[in-house]
Amino acid sequence: MIYLHRYRPDTVSIVLNEYLREFRTKLIARKTYLEHVQVSANSSQGDKTKATKEIDKIKKIIDEVDEYERDILYPLAMQKIELDLDDGVKVNYSKLGKALKAIKGLDE
Numbered sequence: 001m002i003y004l005h006r007y008r009p010d011t012v013s014i015v016l017n018e019y020l021r022e023f024r025t026k027l028i029a030r031k032t033y034l035e036h037v038q039v040s041a042n043s044s045q046g047d048k049t050k051a052t053k054e055i056d057k058i059k060k061i062i063d064e065v066d067e068y069e070r071d072i073l074y075p076l077a078m079q080k081i082e083l084d085l086d087d088g089v090k091v092n093y094s095k096l097g098k099a100l101k102a103i104k105g106l107d108e
Contacts, residue, residue, distance in 0.1 A: 012099065016069065072098050076097065
């Protein structure tokens with residue numbers, strides 16, 4: 001999602017505020033719409049069932065996003081970590097910890 005050579009100490013904050021929270025807002029809006037479908041007299045039983053299933057999926061995603069923000073991204077954003085390209089990918093990647101997907105063989 002970001003290029004290492006374009007990283008700045010505020011990059012994690014930007015990802016948090018402009019992407020993750022925006023994504024959560026869209027999920028909540030979709031969930032609200034589906035809740036209206038669920039209770040609408042104009043909705044068919046099939047539409048209500050589909051809405052219920054999608055609401056359950058969205059709730060799980062929202063919980064996962066909230067946990068990722070609380071446990072990983074927000075604390076990392078507060079640290080405003082500096083990266084030095086001269087240190088190489090191995091060192092810089094490890095500075096960002098669990099915010100990044102683990103790469104097999106990078107820790108060796």
